[in-house]
Amino acid sequence: xxxxxxxxxxxxxxxxxxxxxxxxxxxxxxxxxxxxxxxxxxxxxxxxxxxxxxxxxxxxxxxxxxxxxxxxxxxxxxxxxxxxxxxxxxxxxxxxxxxxxxxxxxxxxxxxxxxxxxxxxxxxxxxxxxxxxxxxxxxxxxxxxxxxxxxxxxxxxxxxxxxxxxxxxxxxxxxxxxxxxxxxxxxxxxxxxxxxxxxxxxxxxxxxxxxxxxxxxxxxxxxxxxxxxxxxxxxxxxxxxxxxxxxxxxxxxxxxxxxxxxxxxxxxxxxxxxxxxxxxxxxxxxx
Numbered sequence: 497x498x499x500x501x502x503x504x505x506x507x508x509x510x511x512x513x514x515x516x517x518x519x520x521x522x523x524x525x526x527x528x529x530x531x532x533x534x535x536x537x538x539x540x541x542x543x544x545x546x547x548x549x550x551x552x553x554x555x556x557x558x559x560x561x562x563x564x565x566x567x568x569x570x571x572x573x574x575x576x577x578x579x580x581x582x583x584x585x586x587x588x589x590x591x592x593x594x595x596x597x598x599x600x601x602x603x604x605x606x607x608x609x610x611x612x613x614x615x616x617x618x619x620x621x622x623x624x625x626x627x628x629x630x631x632x633x634x635x636x637x638x639x640x641x642x643x644x645x646x647x648x649x650x651x652x653x654x655x656x657x658x659x660x661x662x663x664x665x666x667x668x669x670x671x672x673x674x675x676x677x678x679x680x681x682x683x684x685x686x687x688x689x690x691x692x693x694x695x696x697x698x699x700x701x702x703x704x705x706x707x708x709x710x711x712x713x714x715x716x717x718x719x720x721x722x723x724x725x726x727x728x729x730x731x732x733x734x735x736x737x738x739x740x741x742x743x744x745x746x747x748x749x750x751x752x753x754x755x756x757x758x759x760x761x762x763x764x765x766x767x768x769x770x771x772x773x774x775x776x777x778x779x780x781x782x783x
Contacts, residue, residue, distance in 0.1 A: 596637035
């Protein structure tokens with residue numbers, strides 16, 4: 497149904513989605529056949545095909561959903577149900593770089609709320625909005641399983657760990673200026689459209705990008721090392737009431753960055769323990 501500007505239903509059916517140009521559809525059909533061939537049941541290819549059409553226009557359009565329905569012999573309702581369920585599929589135009597600030601519990605406590613608020617002011621956009629130059633879309637995101645590096649910012653699903661308001665602002669400035677940006681763990685960034693094509697199951701064709709991908713960070717592997725019986729490296733953690741101390745002989749030891757395996761061990765300057773960097777707006781009980 498279509499609606500008037502006042503939001504009242506006019507009782508008229510929505511016009512069919514416009515078709516892709518012939519050359520675009522032919523190219524997408526060839527890619528789709530390659531994706532579908534990977535699955536014993538063609539409808540299992542819906543998720544990667546939604547990434548494929550998202551790579552074409554930067555978001556999942558009605559045209560893209562109609563294309564997926566056509567090649568998989570599904571109804572548009574079935575495709576729409578999936579496309580609207582997962583937040584990784586964008587339903588409206590967005591920027592080249594999706595900047596997501598985790599505001600779930602641990603990241604929020606460690607400073608995620610402060611980062612998100614400062615980025616909104618710095619970029620002049622609200623949640624889910626895009627800068628005027630079309631470069632950055634800002635949003636708060638749910639947990640991305642990187643709590644050991646909180647607070648975390650993600651750009652096109654790549655991790656930027658242990659962030660502060662200052663480092664996050666430098667990050668978005670670099671993105672808007674077109675500078676090369678490398679995540680904490682992973683290959684150098686590509687655009688959201690390029691990321692979507694990779695998620696559709698096609699190789700990253702940038703020279704050296706696969707080799708740059710790396711693996712889990714040190715903090716994530718501590719439990720695995722202990723389970724294997726490997727001895728944990730000795731380290732002294734900064735106490736909150738002063739500098740680092742050695743309880744045995746009083747000697748001062750300054751841990752190296754590799755010894756700070758987690759932002760929980762050494763509170764970052766976005767921690768709620770630092771009055772200059774509150775983790776979020778304070779409220780009286782009951783508000």
